[in-house]
Amino acid sequence: MKKKIKIKIKLNGKTKNVDKNSKLSNIIKNFKIPLKKVAIELNEEIVDKKKLNKISLKTNDKIEIVHFIGGG
């Protein structure tokens, strides 16, 4: 079986190794958090949540997943 190539990305500030050409939707699914409760940025651009399965990740991509928490 052909070994999958890994790439480095940054997810919420932390470095992660993921398969090359991973879809953004797969990364988000890992969190088991409903999409309607989060917003997602890819390289400081807001991502349309309907298009997550069309976005393939590249080396050094920076993903931010945010939600609401308690604050003043």
Place this chain on the structure above:
Amino acid sequence: MSKDKFIIAKKNFKSRLIVGTGKYKNMKECAIAINLSGADIVTVAVRRVNIIDKKKPLLMDYIDPKKITYLPNTAGCFNSKDALRTLRLAREIGGWKLVKLEVLGDKKNLFPEMIETLKSTEILTKEGFQVMVYCNDDPLMAKRLENSGACAIMPLAAPIGSGLGILNQTNIKIIRSQTKLPLIIDAGLGQASDATIAMELGCDGVLVNTAIAKAKKPFDMALAFRNAVIAGRQSYLAGRINKSIMGERSSPKKGII
């Protein structure tokens, strides 16, 4: 009182008390305190999802955004760029357009950076946001914010979390006299009577977080603030008597024995 409406950005709210959701021991305590406060607007922060602890409770599991209006806040932002980024993300979460802009300028006193705040207000308004703006108690700057499209003016009473109460009542009165926009005291209140004073000065509402969350008994303080805001508003609408340096007797002279 039934006709006394509290309207922000054309939306009618029941309570003139807005509460923050930070600094509570846990989400359950926060949710109970909000319920007791009677608030129907709560401020919330936008932060990274915890990627290590995936089971961490979510705010939305405790406070239903369909029942309580979430007011996304830019607390922790020290420049316009970060504030704009935060609020654009907030809007993306679920279409929030009513937001609270807070751009801080100093890490110790947490006073607002007004130049960045003004710049951000202009941009956000153009992008279709309804911006409630945390600001200092400067009437001139409040006017500029109003002219830039702010939907509510939110001057501080005192530094955030300080509990000092309203330090400059005169400025708040001046701001009140010059604007028809909702005027909401934001930050620095320490006890329920501070909220009453704010309302008696003619403010339309108050925003409280630390004074409730960090009170010895947060639930009791939430109730106290609820009552204090109602009392202050009633007192303001009732119209206070004129002040006099001399006494004026309450009983008639006629018929004294």
